[in-house]
Amino acid sequence: MGLEDKTIDPAAQKILSKAQKEGVQTVWERKEEMKVCAFGDAGTCCRICWMGPCRINPKAPEEKRGVCGATADTIAARNLARMVAAGTSAHSDHGRHIVHALKLTSEGRMAGYEVRDISKLYRVAGEFGIDTRDREINEIAHELAEKAEEEFGKQEGRLTFLNRAPKKRQKIWHESGVEPRGIDREVVDLLHRTAMGVDHDHVDITLSSMRTSLADGWGGSMLATELSDILLSTPYPIRSKANLGVLEENAVNIIVHGHEPLLSDSIARVVREPEMIEKAKQAGATEGINLSGLCCTGNEVLMRQGYPLAGNHLHQELAIITGAVEAMVIDVQCQMPSLAQVASYYHTHLITTSPQAKFPGVMHIAFEHEKALEIARKIVTLAIENFKNRDKSKVHIPEEKMDLVAGFSHETINYMLGGRFRASYRPLNDAIIWGRIKGVVGIVGCNNPRIPQDSFHVTLAEELIKNDILVVSTGCAAGAFAKAGLLLPEAAEKAGPGLREVCEAVGMPPVLHAGACVDNSRILVACCEMVREGGLGNDISDLPVAGVAPEWMSEKAEAIAHYFVASGVNVFIGVPHPTWGSPGMEKLLYEDLENIFGARFHYEPEPYLMATKIIDLINKKREKLGITEKPVRVLYDMAMRRELPVE
Ligand code: BF8
Numbered sequence: 001m002g003l004e005d006k007t008i009d010p011a012a013q014k015i016l017s018k019a020q021k022e023g024v025q026t027v028w029e030r031k032e033e034m035k036v037c038a039f040g041d042a043g044t045c046c047r048i049c050w051m052g053p054c055r056i057n058p059k060a061p062e063e064k065r066g067v068c069g070a071t072a073d074t075i076a077a078r079n080l081a082r083m084v085a086a087g088t089s090a091h092s093d094h095g096r097h098i099v100h101a102l103k104l105t106s107e108g109r110m111a112g113y114e115v116r117d118i119s120k121l122y123r124v125a126g127e128f129g130i131d132t133r134d135r136e137i138n139e140i141a142h143e144l145a146e147k148a149e150e151e152f153g154k155q156e157g158r159l160t161f162l163n164r165a166p167k168k169r170q171k172i173w174h175e176s177g178v179e180p181r182g183i184d185r186e187v188v189d190l191l192h193r194t195a196m197g198v199d200h201d202h203v204d205i206t207l208s209s210m211r212t213s214l215a216d217g218w219g220g221s222m223l224a225t226e227l228s229d230i231l232l233s234t235p236y237p238i239r240s241k242a243n244l245g246v247l248e249e250n251a252v253n254i255i256v257h258g259h260e261p262l263l264s265d266s267i268a269r270v271v272r273e274p275e276m277i278e279k280a281k282q283a284g285a286t287e288g289i290n291l292s293g294l295c296c297t298g299n300e301v302l303m304r305q306g307y308p309l310a311g312n313h314l315h316q317e318l319a320i321i322t323g324a325v326e327a328m329v330i331d332v333q334c335q336m337p338s339l340a341q342v343a344s345y346y347h348t349h350l351i352t353t354s355p356q357a358k359f360p361g362v363m364h365i366a367f368e369h370e371k372a373l374e375i376a377r378k379i380v381t382l383a384i385e386n387f388k389n390r391d392k393s394k395v396h397i398p399e400e401k402m403d404l405v406a407g408f409s410h411e412t413i414n415y416m417l418g419g420r421f422r423a424s425y426r427p428l429n430d431a432i433i434w435g436r437i438k439g440v441v442g443i444v445g446c447n448n449p450r451i452p453q454d455s456f457h458v459t460l461a462e463e464l465i466k467n468d469i470l471v472v473s474t475g476c477a478a479g480a481f482a483k484a485g486l487l488l489p490e491a492a493e494k495a496g497p498g499l500r501e502v503c504e505a506v507g508m509p510p511v512l513h514a515g516a517c518v519d520n521s522r523i524l525v526a527c528c529e530m531v532r533e534g535g536l537g538n539d540i541s542d543l544p545v546a547g548v549a550p551e552w553m554s555e556k557a558e559a560i561a562h563y564f565v566a567s568g569v570n571v572f573i574g575v576p577h578p579t580w581g582s583p584g585m586e587k588l589l590y591e592d593l594e595n596i597f598g599a600r601f602h603y604e605p606e607p608y609l610m611a612t613k614i615i616d617l618i619n620k621k622r623e624k625l626g627i628t629e630k631p632v633r634v635l636y637d638m639a640m641r642r643e644l645p646v647e
C-alpha cells in the first residue's frame, strides 16, 4: 500500500513516512495485515449463543442455518441491530452526562460552570412544558435537567423532542410503531429481542433498530446538543485552523481527544490562565501553551471556543508521532487502543479521564464534576512538566495548516441566511425554490482505513458544491473538509454559480461545519425548520436533501444512518452495511424501507457515481415539488397583497 492509498492528506503522508523510519506501527499497517473474515463482513457470523458460533456461507445463504435454525436474514438483522443499540447507547450516555452536568451546575456543584445560553434554556424548557415565569435561571435549569433525565428512564409515552418533527413524520412514526418511548428502554428492548431465541423476523428486528436509532437522534443526541449549548454556549461562526501544522514547536502542545465536551471545556479555560502560561514559559516553552483537538472533542472546542483541530479520526496516532505532543487527554469513544503503544515511542503523556474508558498501563486522572477546574489544572501542569522530556531529534511538525470557519449551529444558519432582523429559513427555502441552491446534503461520519483517508469525503463534497448543492457536515467528515480548505468562504469559488452567489452574498463557506457527531441532531432540526418555513412540502421526505456517510466505521454511524432514514432522509454509504450475506436484509435496507419511511439506504463505493446518484435524487425531489422551472418573480402591489390568504 503506497502512501496515497492510505491518505490524501500531505501532512499525514509525511508523518506516515516518519513512522515507518522510526518503526512505529499505525492503523494502516494493521489493516493491511488483517485478513477480512468474509462471514463477519457479510453479517452471517453469529456468536449470540454458545451452541455456536455459527457461520453461513454468504454466497449460498439459503443452503444452511445456524445450529438453532437461524437464517442468514435473522443473523444479519440481529448483528446490525446490535450495532445500532451500541451506537445509540454511546451517543445517549454522552447526552446523559451533559444532563447530569446541567443539574449539578444548577445546584452550584460544578466549579466554573454556569448556564451560558439563557435564551436557549427558556426555549427548550418551554418544549418540556416548564413554567419559566418569574423563576431563577438555576431553578429552570434544574427542572429541565430533571425532565431530561426522565427521557432516559421513561417506560411509556414518547420522547418529547419528537414533537419537533413535522406532523406528517410523527404520523408515520406512530403508524409504523417506531416512536421511541424512553431512551434506555429502546436500547434494552433491542438487546433483548436480538438475544438467542427471541425475535427472528428480520423486518421486525430492523423496525426496532429504527425505533432505537430515533431514540438517539431525537433523544440522546438531541439532548446532548441542546443541553451542551445551554451549558457551554451555542456555537456561532468562528475562525480557526486545522491539521497537524497547528502543533507548535515552541509551545507545550496539549491535545484533547474523544467526545464529551465537559473536561475539555475546563482545560480550554485553564490553558488561558496567565499563571499557567508563565509556568510553561519557565519550562522553556517560549510560546506558552497550545491546545488543539482531535475527533469530536476537537470539534466541540473548535465550535465553541475556536481552538484548532489537529485532525480527524485517522490523525490520532499521527499527532503523537510528530514527537511534539506533551499530553493527549482522552475521554470516551473512537480512541484507538494503539495510542498507548504509539505514545510509548515518544515522551507524550496519554491521560485517560473517564471512569468508563481506561487503557491498561495508562495514566488515569478521573474527571470529577465538582473539581473540574482543579483536575484541568493538574493535567495542564503535567503537560508543562513533560515539555523538558521532548526529544528534539524526534520532532517533526508538518507545515500544513488550513484556515477555516466553523460554528454553524442551526440557529446560525437561520441567522446567516436570514439576517439579524428577519432570522428565518425563508431565504434558504427561497434559494432552493429559485434553484440557486439545488438541495442540501449532510456529509458526516468517520475515517476508515478501507478508504484512503478523506478521499471520498473531499471528492464527493467538491462534486456536490460544483452542482449547487449546499453541504452541511459534522464529525470527522467536517475534519476532512477543514483540512481541505472547504470550510472557507473562499471555497465558494469551487461552487456552481447559484451556490456561489448565495455564499458570496452572506460570506459563508459552501460546506458548513455543524459540529460533533451528536450534533447531527442540528441537521434534523434544520430539516424541520425547512419544512416549517413552507414551500418545500409537508415532510422531511419531501425535501431535496440527502445524508451521506462516505467513510463510516463506527457503530454510532450506523445509529445515525438509521435515524436519518427513519426521519425521511435518504442515506448514502460508501462502505456497505455488514449485511451482504442476507438477501432479505439487502432488499429491506436498499429497497423496501422506502415504502415505510419515504427514504432508504443507498450503497455506492465510487464517489463520482455517488454524486451523480445524489444529484438525480435531488432533481427527482425538486420535480415532485414542482420547482424544476425557475419561478417567475412577481412583484406584488397593494391590491395583490390584500388578496393573499392569511392563515
Ligand atoms: O463521533 S465521525 S470516527 S470521532 S464516530 Fe468517531 Fe466517526 Fe469520527 Fe466522533 Ni463520529
Ligand code: SF4
Pocket (backbone or CB within 6 Å): 046, 047, 048, 049, 050, 051, 052, 053, 054, 066, 067, 068, 069, 070, 075, 196, 197
Ligand atoms: Fe448459532 Fe443460533 Fe446460537 Fe447464533 S443463536 S450462535 S445461529 S445457535
